Amino acid sequence: MRETTIHMYERPELKDPIFVEGLPGIGLVGKLAADHMIQELNAVKFADLYSPHFMHQVIIRKNAVVELMKNEFYYWKNPDEKGRDLIIITGDQQVAPTDSPGHYEVVGKMLDFASEFGAKEIITMGGFQVPELQGEPRVLAAVTHERxxxxxxxxxxxxxxxxxxREDEGGAIVGAAGLLLGIGKLRSMYGISLLGESLGYIVDPKAAKAVLSAVTRILGLEIDMSALDERAKETEEILQKVQEMQKAMLEQGMPGTQEEEDRNYL
Structure with a gap:
């Protein structure tokens, strides 16, 4: 495999679809949101994207079966005659941060593919790392056009x-969540980025729920969030244990705690 390729299993007829991205990143926020949306909407998988820019390994699946790293395209047909359909992409990974050409190639292929089905609007989901959280995670939004x-x-x-x-002029949105909008804009596409506040070092279903709440509001959909709520409770319990351990280490004056603080783990 010398370039990014897409293997399509079905060519659905879609009505003015919106392209929704949720790939692994900070806190796995985008992926959790996309996977939950796919599950709750019973979206149908119709294509896989493979790339030599993904990590050079396979993943072990059920029954000792190996598979290449990939991204997956799903579609959902809106039962409302006046509603719009969805194309949702999730997957195993993104291109490595140091491989800028790879990012551009993979995102370009994604946009080529979504455009084949008439997609013009893009919604990207992800996490926004913060040193600490006060209250519920907020969602940072940015659009392709001021209008x-x-x-x-x-x-x-x-x-x-x-x-x-977002008013942090000069700030960045890295990876697919940013490039899909940036490159899409050059192709007369438009859309919005929605990033949930997250500590970033732990899987963050709470931030995923915050982002998905915003996305479903834009789409005019109602999705059951109970599974994300349950997972968020489990994550909070883990986080509390981590905090208690770090507190105990600080009280005991164990070496290495200052280094952890410098990394903004908490």
């Missing part, structure tokens, strides 16, 4: 999650 600000603000009115419209 879209009011459009999405209106869509997000009444959202249960607090939305922060």
């Amino acid at each position: 879209l600000l009011e459009h999405y603000k209106k869509k997000l009115e009444g959202c249960s999650t607090e939305i922060l419209w």
Whole structure:
């Protein structure tokens, strides 16, 4: 395999689809949100993306079967005649941060593929690492065009999650969550990035729920979040244990704790 390829198993007829991305990243926020959406909507898998820019390994699946690292495309047909369909991408990994050409190639292939089905609007999901959290995670939003600000603000009115419209001029959105919008914009596509606040060093279903709450508000969908709630409780218990261990280490003056603090683990 010398370049990124997509293996399609079905060519669905889709109605003005919205392309939704949720790939692994900070806190696995985007992937958790996308996987939950796929499960709750009973979305149908119809293509796999393989790339030599992914890690050089296979993953062991059930019954000792190996598979190459890949990203997966799913579609969902909106039962509402006036509604729009979805194309959702999730997967095993993104391209390594140091491989900029690989990122551009893979994202370009994704956009080529989504465009084949008429997708013009893109919603990207992911995590935004913060040194600490106070209260519920918020969602940071940025759009491809200034004219879209009011459009999405209106869509997000009444959202249960607090939305922060990014004003950190010069800030970045790395990986597919950013490049899909940036390259898509050059192709006359448009959309929004939604990143949930996360400590980043632990799988974060709470941030995923915050992001998914915003996405479903934009899409006008209702999705059961109970599975994410349950997973969030489990994560909070793990996090509490980690905090208790670190507190005990600090009280005992054990070596290495200052180094951990410098890394902003908590």
